[in-house]
Amino acid sequence: MKKINYHNAAFQGMKIKHYRKKKKMTQAQLSDGIISVSYLSKIEKGTCQPSNEILKKLQEKLGISSYTSSERIAEKCKLWFMQLLSGDMIRATDYFHTYIDNNDEVFMGPYFNLIELHKISFYIQKNELDIVSKQIDSLSKNIDSYNQVEKYYWLKFLGDYAYKRMYFSEALNLYLDAETLIGSSSLITKEEENDLYYVVSLAASKVGNVHLSLTYTQKALNYYKNIYAFKRMSECHILLGIGYRRIGDLVKSEENYEAALKLAHIQNDSYLEALCYQNLGKLSEDINNHASALHYYHRSYQLSNQTINKLVPISSLMKLYYKLRDIDNTKKWLDKGLNLSTCISSEKSVYVLEFQAYHYLLHEYNQEFEASVAKTTLPFLEKQQLNREFFEFSILLASFYFTQHKYKLSSVYYQKALQVSHKINSLI
Numbered sequence: 001m002k003k004i005n006y007h008n009a010a011f012q013g014m015k016i017k018h019y020r021k022k023k024k025m026t027q028a029q030l031s032d033g034i035i036s037v038s039y040l041s042k043i044e045k046g047t048c049q050p051s052n053e054i055l056k057k058l059q060e061k062l063g064i065s066s067y068t069s070s071e072r073i074a075e076k077c078k079l080w081f082m083q084l085l086s087g088d089m090i091r092a093t094d095y096f097h098t099y100i101d102n103n104d105e106v107f108m109g110p111y112f113n114l115i116e117l118h119k120i121s122f123y124i125q126k127n128e129l130d131i132v133s134k135q136i137d138s139l140s141k142n143i144d145s146y147n148q149v150e151k152y153y154w155l156k157f158l159g160d161y162a163y164k165r166m167y168f169s170e171a172l173n174l175y176l177d178a179e180t181l182i183g184s185s186s187l188i189t190k191e192e193e194n195d196l197y198y199v200v201s202l203a204a205s206k207v208g209n210v211h212l213s214l215t216y217t218q219k220a221l222n223y224y225k226n227i228y229a230f231k232r233m234s235e236c237h238i239l240l241g242i243g244y245r246r247i248g249d250l251v252k253s254e255e256n257y258e259a260a261l262k263l264a265h266i267q268n269d270s271y272l273e274a275l276c277y278q279n280l281g282k283l284s285e286d287i288n289n290h291a292s293a294l295h296y297y298h299r300s301y302q303l304s305n306q307t308i309n310k311l312v313p314i315s316s317l318m319k320l321y322y323k324l325r326d327i328d329n330t331k332k333w334l335d336k337g338l339n340l341s342t343c344i345s346s347e348k349s350v351y352v353l354e355f356q357a358y359h360y361l362l363h364e365y366n367q368e369f370e371a372s373v374a375k376t377t378l379p380f381l382e383k384q385q386l387n388r389e390f391f392e393f394s395i396l397l398a399s400f401y402f403t404q405h406k407y408k409l410s411s412v413y414y415q416k417a418l419q420v421s422h423k424i425n426s427l428i
Helices: 007-022 027-031 037-045 052-062 070-086 090-098 104-108 113-124 131-146 150-165 168-179 190-207 212-226 230-246 250-267 269-287 292-301 308-321 327-340 352-362 366-384 386-404 405-426
Strands: none
Touching: 007 037, 007 052, 027 037, 027 052, 070 090, 070 190, 090 292, 113 131, 113 150, 131 150, 131 308, 150 168, 150 190, 150 386, 168 366, 190 212, 190 230, 190 352, 212 230, 230 250, 230 269, 250 269, 269 292, 269 308, 292 308, 292 366, 308 327, 327 352, 352 366, 366 386, 386 405
16 A cells, blocks of 8 residues: 655645635536546545646646746745844845745745745734734644644744743743754754744743753853854843843843843944843842932833833833832823833733733722732733732732731732742742
């Protein structure tokens, strides 16, 4: 019995079905005089592999040329993949519409599955998450037919999607699963490999796994130093600074932030500069140097260009002024946060929930504050496994109950904060 190559069969079937629909032909019209309708149906489903003779007849009837330049296709695809990997979305978008999308030559080539998988990354970076969801649903039907390289990208891009939706623990597990497939092919380059190490470190940092984050960040940094990738070097130093701050090594933390800041200055990258100042502010706040913290947070705010990025220093300034009992400035920065976050959902930024909570708190809308934090914010943060944010909101609610002389409820939320702090410390 002939052994079916299911990967090839699924690919051939997909092409036949695509072109049949493109030609607006029914299965009966295409199969007439060649094979039975039921046999064509099996071919299109990828459950059987046609002979070369049958395949040739079907292609001729569909008007498909059997000739394609594999080198030319490979060159086009690899260039688009690299544009996506580097995050160069202006060029990637233009190249996609010019050379990739609806290109029969590309569709006929062996890179078809990889292109469809990279569309996940493409639409994630364009923030078109509805399209991403549909693309994932469509591609999930072919998982069993994927080769090792395709499985690698499937797992990595699923991780990117989970990360984008703030499911950081899920993203981390998917990235680590993808790592086991590195070495499957020359298509997984050193640049791709170290990009995976970097996103592992990002996800690990988000869930509070400091050891894992430091380990993978250092791996990635060693590579980026060798190729003088200043932007990614700066990002790695920021991650190292965060990790060292969390384990209490404040000297190494500051050294890495300063190294990141120098690299950001070299590139004249205001986004990275803002990120450095934001983290230097957090470091200063941790050691109760409030004047320096305020200076750094203000600098971060001034350098942040996009609305979503401004929310971070606004939140830090609001909370620090609240801690210092400077209510006028607290309200000033709260109002900025509320105005900027009007059109942003909580699924895109936790700060939306934070500004809402502080709005209720400062205006003494006690019932609204209690309901907002206890019934909406904390369940959301628990679901997303955002432990540090859960800790902060639990303390905020516990303190609120304490001031209201509701000591039993206060104790409940202090206990919740304590439990989650144990989780955080266990990961460190």
